[in-house]
């Protein structure tokens with residue numbers, strides 16, 4: 001049985017020490033004692049140090065939303081993975097569709113970042129997913145397979161087992177349109193089939209695949225009850241302690 005993982009992706013929100021502290025201090029008691037779910041908050045860089053102090057003796061782990069693939073050097077404005085690791089960041093979101101679409105990150109760039117993250121034991125959450133036009137053109141599986149082939153190029157099975165995949169249909173992110181549990185499950189099964197072909201059955205069965213795209217307390221349980229959906233990456237609903245804790249509890253209930 002795979003342990004579900006819920007990641008709260010704050011994006012460019014809750015970025016001041018005051019507002020992040022308030023949110024985290026509300027969340028901590030609401031999810032205390034939940035040990036069957038890995039709980040991650042991926043906060044903006046500006047609050048990571050404070051967030052680490054607040055979260056350090058709790059069951060909530062710290063994540064960041066992006067990194068570069070070098071440790072040091074003349075890369076103005078970029079963020080070093082080893083700096084993140086040094087301040088207590090454990091998880092790293094890579095290849096979010098906003099990074100791909102707005103900042104033009106390619107699958108091969110994400111592959112470099114992924115290898116770097118693995119090499120220093122940051123735990124990667126790698127996002128993949130199709131645009132609406134691609135789904136409507138019947139190309140979802142083709143796109144997903146391409147993203148897997150390039151993003152996970154030259155990884156060993158052992159490395160891949162340390163990755164969490166977030167299947168995030170781009171048309172469902174921040175739109176209020178959720179994929180149905182059946183639509184999501186179909187693609188999660190497909191992802192495992194590709195991984196089985198490309199790596200092996202053990203890896204395909206072990207790897208955790210989250211769903212992301214307008215998860216709310218109202219739809220979380222039906223999604224997480226699907227056999228191949230191992231929790232979720234949550235944007236909008238992760239900004240309020242109450243809604244995020246309900247989603248975490250739905251993941252906890254799905255773990256049997």
Ligand code: PEP
Pocket residue numbers: 009168172173174175176212213214215233234235236237
């Ligand atoms: C996300 O940012 O990864 C996401 C899924 O956002 P939302 O939950 O707001 O759709």
